[in-house]
Amino acid sequence: MHILEGHGVTKLFGGLAAVSNVDFHVDQGEIVGQIGPNGAGKTTLFNLISAALPFSSGEIRFKGQKLNGLKPNQICQKGVARTFQQTKIFADMPVFQNVLVGAMFGTPTRISAADANREASQKLEFVGLSAMSATLVKDLTLVNQKRVEVARALATKPELLLLDELMAGLNPAEVSEAMELVRKIRDEGITIFMVEHVMKAIMGICGRVMVLHHGEKIAEGTPQEISCNKQVIEIYLGEEAHAGS
Amino acid sequence: MDITRFIPTNRKLLLVGLLILIIFLTTFPLYSKEYYIRLMAIIFMYIVLAVSWAMFSGPTGYMSLAPAAFFGVGVYTAALLYQLKGPLLPLPAVIVVGSLASFMLAFLTGLVTLRLKGIYFAIFTFGLVVFLKELINYLEITVSKVGGRHISYVSNTTVFYILLGICVATLLTAYFIRRSRLGLAMQSIGGNEEAAAHMGVNTTRVKILTFAISAVFMGAAGATTAPRLVYVDPGLAFNVTYSFIPILMAVFGGMGTLYGPVIGAAVFAYTEIRLRQQYPYYYMLTWGIILIIIIFFLPAGLAGLIPKLRDRLGGPISKLWKGGKAEEHAHT
């Protein structure tokens, strides 16, 4: 059984199909990437999985259970966590409190304050932000704000983590660090599904990649296969020279 | 010589200070004139309204204009159950009924409106006040055939003590909610509601619950204040000013802290009443100018003064105030 699977997933905005009849699956332990031109429907797909947006038709199952009709907080408690393309941090709260929210409310059964505090500390250490626990998140650099988002999502004890353009705005050295972090997360047993434009990350850590274009899945395969796919090069990668940067 | 040795830890000092304040307030009516007892009672009422408004609207950022509605429900409960021609229930019971009625109204309103975003929520809650006024006015005139009601007499001292009690209850509730799981949930909603939901927070439940809890105290305050109004009609009971004034007080006092709205309510109410006495025709103008000047220099409200004082005084005395900030972020 796939840990996450979608059949005929469609999302219409008026007459425009942002996501059109997409079938996909992710298996436990994988790191799967989603790429595609801007406006292809990648974040919309994530929004459908996490119930930030309602379906038009189709279904998505997590560990066999239908996610249609559930609310975001319910999906989180079932074990699906995510970060956002435009970081949705709690700006006026300290770093620790941001992660604490995830720890306190992300589990299906109520957790004690002491356990939640411990969990939050652990996750902050995991992403390397322990030194900044008391800093207000709005005062952090973008890289660190993204780390906070990741720690917060991890604190909800997910089995599946959706990363939406985690690498955006990071310079190559920072991208390498982030790639390491993603590998570390996978080693903890968490499955990862990520949207990315930074090809270095896609090529470097994804086991499988799917390509969306105008809301449809047009290709799927290993990073190597995808980077050689003529159509993908034409609509997305541009000259091959850029595929590796 | 290091005088810090003689200053006890901030926690102890705060508690001692509070204790003295409570003793002072509890014995206040014994040695004060009626005028001052009434004045203090009014201040307590405003503190309850400002603090309970800030309890919900502060952390979540949802601007509620409904305090007048819940306050009015309390007032009108007293008008119906504690009439001059013969109270149906003893006063404490009336207050409890008023609180429950407000709670239920808030719960229902929350169910309907808390799915609305920002500005629409504010407009709806404003409309609620007007709607209730018109509805009850209509019912009173067509069904009960009365224009207004007279409420049974209650002494200034009794009102003082009951409002003091409600005030303490409101502050304690606000204090514990801030430090609780619920308080953290509300802050996360105010920080970014979508992200909060994605982290497992049942945002609808949290909002409705806190909204309804805050209404309890507003209703209680209304039911207790009604006897002092003596004569009540729907227009007097459901008066939007009872929404605007507490909001002004909370903002003026400082939204970020527990004591901000308290200071705001106390200072605002006292100044307004005194000004009204001195300049019965100009007091609003004077008061408006003072407000503008204060907000201009202290955008964080009066409570914003305290960190500034802290920085100025520095050293051992600053340690007295530090307890406030650290407490807000401790969730144990």
Add this chain to the structure above:
Amino acid sequence: MLEVSNLDVFYGKSHALQDVSLRVNEREIVALVGANGAGKTTLLNTISGLLRPASGSVEFLGQRIDRLAPHIIMQLGISQIPEGRKLFSDMTVRENLELGAYTSAAWKRRKETLEQVYKIFPVLKERGGQSASKLSGGEGQMVAIGRGLMSSPRLCMFDEPSYGLAPKLFSEVLEVIKHLREEGITILLIEQNVRNTLETADRAYVLENGRVVLEGKGEDLLQNDLVRRAYLGL
């Protein structure tokens, strides 16, 4: 064309820029590279008048601009395309673009300029009537760039135009930038996509913790050890 001398800027309590000097000559493409938080955006915000320097000066075309209001600086011919798009989400794509031509001189020519922008980003013509909030991240970036071009600037400052853009689209943006240079527009470019940026730029400055630590020709910096280690991850 642009001369920044010994700039000291404070952002809140932090000393965001310390004794920063840089120069952009006419028709150059100059790149600004550095880690997040190094002060690159602060520098751009100071040049465009959103921030006041504590000391130092900014000169544009021989005139001192560091005490002028942002809208005056814009009329003088500097356009900033901010980080993270910052679109007017309640307005349509077309309205967002037109607002870029707000100054009276540019307003008169806006129909013409709009056609030019549509040629560069055809998708925007399709989406002209759509609300800006409905765009994807990358499409929004295109609108932001288009809007910045609508004022027909002499100096165009791009703050991370590649943010959230598909690789092919970013290549196209770099082509647009080169094309703009041919049209006579000078470019100051902040980017995280360091390799491509240094390949495209004539000269570049490296900012670290608010200070300029390196400057030189794009191709030279690509070979520089510090740059390779810290920014190219090699």
